[in-house]
Structures are given as structure tokens and as C-alpha cells.
Amino acid sequence: MAEQWYVARGKEKFGPYSAAQLKALATQGRLVPTDMLHKEGMPKWVPADKIKGLFVARAASMQPQPTSASPSPPAAPVAKHACAPPALPPSAVIPKSEAPSSDLHEPVIHPNSRAGQMIAGCRRRRIIRKGVIFVVLACLTFSGVAWFFFIRPRPGSSDGDTAGALEVTAKEILEAYGTNMRTADEKYKGKTVQIEGVLLSSHRDNDNRRTEVSVVAEGGVFDCFFDDRANGDVVKVPKSDLLAVRGVFGFRHDRLVMEKCEWVEPKPRSLELSASQLNNEFRQYDGLAIARYKGKTLLITGTIAGRDEGPAGLYSRVFLDCGDKFETLECKFKDTNWGQVAKISEGRTITVRGRFESSANHLWIDDCELVKVK
Numbered sequence: 001m002a003e004q005w006y007v008a009r010g011k012e013k014f015g016p017y018s019a020a021q022l023k024a025l026a027t028q029g030r031l032v033p034t035d036m037l038h039k040e041g042m043p044k045w046v047p048a049d050k051i052k053g054l055f056v057a058r059a060a061s062m063q064p065q066p067t068s069a070s071p072s073p074p075a076a077p078v079a080k081h082a083c084a085p086p087a088l089p090p091s092a093v094i095p096k097s098e099a100p101s102s103d104l105h106e107p108v109i110h111p112n113s114r115a116g117q118m119i120a121g122c123r124r125r126r127i128i129r130k131g132v133i134f135v136v137l138a139c140l141t142f143s144g145v146a147w148f149f150f151i152r153p154r155p156g157s158s159d160g161d162t163a164g165a166l167e168v169t170a171k172e173i174l175e176a177y178g179t180n181m182r183t184a185d186e187k188y189k190g191k192t193v194q195i196e197g198v199l200l201s202s203h204r205d206n207d208n209r210r211t212e213v214s215v216v217a218e219g220g221v222f223d224c225f226f227d228d229r230a231n232g233d234v235v236k237v238p239k240s241d242l243l244a245v246r247g248v249f250g251f252r253h254d255r256l257v258m259e260k261c262e263w264v265e266p267k268p269r270s271l272e273l274s275a276s277q278l279n280n281e282f283r284q285y286d287g288l289a290i291a292r293y294k295g296k297t298l299l300i301t302g303t304i305a306g307r308d309e310g311p312a313g314l315y316s317r318v319f320l321d322c323g324d325k326f327e328t329l330e331c332k333f334k335d336t337n338w339g340q341v342a343k344i345s346e347g348r349t350i351t352v353r354g355r356f357e358s359s360a361n362h363l364w365i366d367d368c369e370l371v372k373v374k
Contacts, residue, residue, distance in 0.1 A: 002018050002019070003018065003019050003039050003040075004016035004017070004018070004039060004040060004113065005017045005018070005019065005021075005022045005037055005038070005039045006037070006038045006039065007022075007031065007035055007036070007037060007048075008035065008036040008037075008038070008045060009035050009036075016113075022037075022054065023053075023054060026048070026054050026055055031048055031054075032048065033047060033048050033049035033055060034047060034048070034049075035047070035048045036048070037051060040113055040114070040115060165192045165193060165194040165246050166188070166191055166192070166193045166194065167193075167194050167195075167267070168188070168193050168194075168195060169195065169217055169218040169219055170195070170197075170217040170218060170219040170220030170221065170222060170256055171218050171219025171220065172219070173188060173220075173249075173251075173256060174219060174220055174256075176188065177251060184251070185251070188249050188251070189249060189250060189251060190248060190249070190250070191248070191249055192246060192247070192248055192249075193246070193247070193248075193249045193258065194244060194245070194246045194264065195215065195217045195222055195244070195245055195258075196217060196218075196242060196243065196244050196266055196267070196288075197215040197216045197217035197218075197222065197242075197243055197245075197288060198215070198216050198241070198242065198243060198287045198288055198291050199213065199214075199215060199216075199241070199243060200214040200215065200216045200221060201213075201214045202214070210225050210226055210227050211225070211226045212224070212225055212226075213225075213226060213245075213261075215243060215245055216285060216287065216288065217288070218284060218285065218288065219284070220256055221256065222245070222256045222257070222258055223255055223256065223257050223258070224245050224247055224257075224258045224261040225247075225257070225258065225259050225260075225261055226261045226262070227260070241291060242266050242288075242291035242292055243263070243266070244263070244264045244265060244266040244267065245258065245261050245262070245263065245264070246261065246262055246264045247259055247260050247261035247262065248260050269292060271293075271296060271297065271298050271299060272298070272299040272301075273298060273299070273300060273301075274300070274301050274302060275300055275301065275302030275303075275320035275321065275322050275328075275329040276302070276321075276322045276323040276324075278293075278298070278300065278329065278356075278363070279322040279323075279324075279327055279329055279363075280322075282358070282363050283327075286358065286361060286363075289358075289363075290358050293356040294356055294357070294358065295355065295356065295357075296355070296356055297353060297354065297355055297356075298353070298354065298355075298356050298365065299351060299352075299353055299371065300320065300329065300331065300351070300352055300353075300354070300365055301349065301350070301351045302320030302321055302322070302329060302349065302350070303320060303321040303347060303348070303349050303350075304318055304319070304320065304321075304344060304345075304346045304347065304348055304349075304350060305319045305320060305321040305328050305346065306318075306319040306328070306346065307319065307341070307342070307346070309338075309342070310332075314335070315332045315333060315334055315335070316332075316333050316335065316338045316341070316342070317330055317331065317332055317333070318330075318331045318333065318341055318350075318352075318368075319331070320350075329363070329364070329365065330363075330364040330365070331352050331354060331364070331365045331368045332354070332364060332365065332366050332367070332368055333368045333369070333370075334367065337368065337369045337370065340370050341370055344373060348373060348374065349373075349374040350370060350371075350372065350373050350374070351370075351371040351372040351373075351374075352365065352368045352369065352370055352371055353368065353369050353371050354366055354367050354368035354369070355367050
């Protein structure tokens with residue numbers, strides 16, 4: 001590609017010119033030695049008189065001729081420096097908006113030159129890169145907002161997933177601390193645990209920033225501390241409901257303590273139990289057994305320890321052995337379901353389906369029907 005030259009005079013810049021055009025301008029006196037020149041590949045602008053061979057023809061015409069016998073005609077006057085810029089087509093003048101800084105030592109890069117195209121390509125890539133970064137940040141922001149408002153677990157709406165949490169009872173922890181306190185600390189202290197129980201009491205602490213809730217679990221009581229801002233008004237929790245609490249366990253002054261607590265959904269329990277298992281849960285803490293099973297239909301398996309034909313048209317009863325000679329589980333059958341049961345001898349094992357009911361330290365299975373006889 002032919003050399004492309006640019007001319008700077010004052011704060012204006014012109015070009016590009018070919019080498020031949022530039023030499024013609026110098027010969028015509030329209031390009032003066034004080035003008036600054038630049039072309040692609042030059043590190044900086046240079047005065048026109050530093051370009052070799054540019055003003056040679058004009059300098060030769062200005063040298064005095066040797067004397068001769070006949071006087072020579074006077075030399076044509078040298079054209080004075082024209083203050084006007086070189087005569088160029090208007091399209092060749094670089095607009096000020098596209099011209100670089102007025103510092104003459106910075107190169108002028110024409111948009112159509114190779115360097116100009118490279119710079120334009122770099123600018124396009126930079127714009128694309130910024131656009132990609134903006135889109136990624138927007139997606140991350142949107143995802144974070146969506147997680148915070150729609151996906152994150154909320155108090156009372158946990159799916160019951162106990163990953164990372166130990167499911168324990170008060171009885172297990174107390175037995176562990178009674179056996180070896182150091183080993184129990186290593187196993188439980190500072191760990192996230194999950195318990196099930198019923199509400200015993202609740203009150204706000206002295207600074208009114210959190211609520212202390214006492215939850216009765218199997219074998220003991222947990223003191224659970226809730227941040228009201230994250231869990232709402234925990235004082236309104238019904239005392240008769242089955243509760244599940246997850247928090248960080250600590251053992252202080254023989255107290256079972258849980259910090260940073262949150263409500264979670266109780267883990268689904270099997271509704272197939274033996275008569276002795278159901279009776280033991282009820283005798284250990286009747287409030288917890290009632291919260292777990294009241295009004296639910298259970299499958300109960302046990303050995304017939306006795307029977308009692310009640311008033312005609314009402315119900316008859318079967319008593320299942322609970323593993324204690326002083327304890328039996330009462331199962332009430334309607335007369336329509338009593339026929340098959342009446343034929344089964346004592347000592348046989350049966351499975352019945354019925355609804356759990358209780359009152360005043362007494363439990364029974366109502367509306368029973370025979371499921372299986374072993």
C-alpha cells in the first residue's frame with residue numbers, strides 16, 4: 001500500500017497525501033518546512049524539513065547562478081509562505097471530531113487506515129465484553145432476588161430435610177452426658193440438631209430481641225432461642241401442636257439449650273405401631289403422643305389379652321397386650337365388625353386399623369376393624 005502522509009499546521013490536520021502529492025505541495029510552496037508531517041509507522045510527528053528529498057528541488061532553484069558574460073534575467077521571486085492551508089479536496093480534511101489531540105507528537109490515525117481499523121475492532125470487542133459482563137451480573141442479581149423471595153427456606157415452611165442436622169431426643173442426649181460428658185460434647189455441642197416436641201412455655205428475653213421457647217421432647221425439655229425477626233411471633237404457636245425445631249445445641253448448667261433456632265416441618269412418622277410401642281410413647285409423655293397421633297388412623301399389632309362384649313348395638317372391646325401385666329391397649333369394635341374378632345382365641349396376634357383417641361391419661365383405638373390374624 002502506498003505511503004499515506006498527514007500534515008499538521010497549528011491546530012488543524014490534513015491528509016492523507018501520497019509521497020508525490022506531498023513533494024508537489026513542497027515544490028509549489030504550499031508546504032513549508034515548519035509544517036509537521038506524519039505517516040503510519042512513525043513514532044511521532046516531525047518537521048517537514050527533516051524529510052530527506054522533500055525540499056531539494058525548491059532549494060536548488062533558490063541557489064545563485066554562476067556569473068556569465070551576459071547578465072541573467074532576474075530570478076523569479078520566491079513565493080512567500082502562504083498562510084492558507086494546502087489546497088485539498090474538502091473530503092481530505094480530517095474533521096476535528098475525528099482528529100486526535102492537538103499535541104503534535106501524537107500520531108493522527110485515519111479511520112480507514114489499518115491501524116484505525118484495528119483500534120475500531122478493539123473498541124467493538126471491549127463493548128461486547130462489557131455487554132457480556134452486564135448480562136452475567138444481571139442474571140446473578142435476578143437469581144439472588146428470586147432465591148431470596150421465592151426459594152429460600154422460610155420458618156414453618158421447611159420441607160423437613162434434615163441434611164446436616166442430627167435428629168435426637170432429650171433422652172439420648174441426657175444419657176450421653178450422664179455416661180461421658182467429654183464424648184457427648186464432641187458429639188453434640190455446637191452441632192445443628194433437630195428435635196420434635198410440644199410447646200411448654202414461651203417468653204421474650206430481657207432485651208426483647210428474641211423469644212425463649214421451652215419444648216418438651218422425649219425424655220426432657222429443650223430451651224430454644226428464636227430470633228423474632230426471622231421467625232415471627234413464636235408466642236402464638238399452639239401448645240397442642242407437634243413442633244419440630246432445628247438449632248445449634250449447647251449444654252449449659254444441666255440445661256439442654258438450642259441457639260439460632262427455626263421452625264421446620266416434623267418428619268413424617270410411620271402409622272404402623274405395636275401395642276407396646278404406642279403405649280410406651282403415651283406413658284413417657286402423653287402430650288407428645290397425643291400431638292403425634294390424635295385423630296389419625298393407625299395400624300396396631302398386638303396379642304389378644306382379653307375381650308369384652310359391650311352393650312348390644314354399641315361396641316365390643318379387645319384388649320391387646322402391651323408387655324406389662326398392668327397395661328393393655330383397648331380397641332373398640334362396632335358390632336358390625338365384631339363377628340370375626342369374637343371367634344379368635346386369646347393369645348393370637350392380630351393387626352387392627354382404627355382411630356387414635358385419648359382422654360385423662362387413657363388411650364384407646366376407636367372404630368376398629370380387623371386387618372390380619374397371625
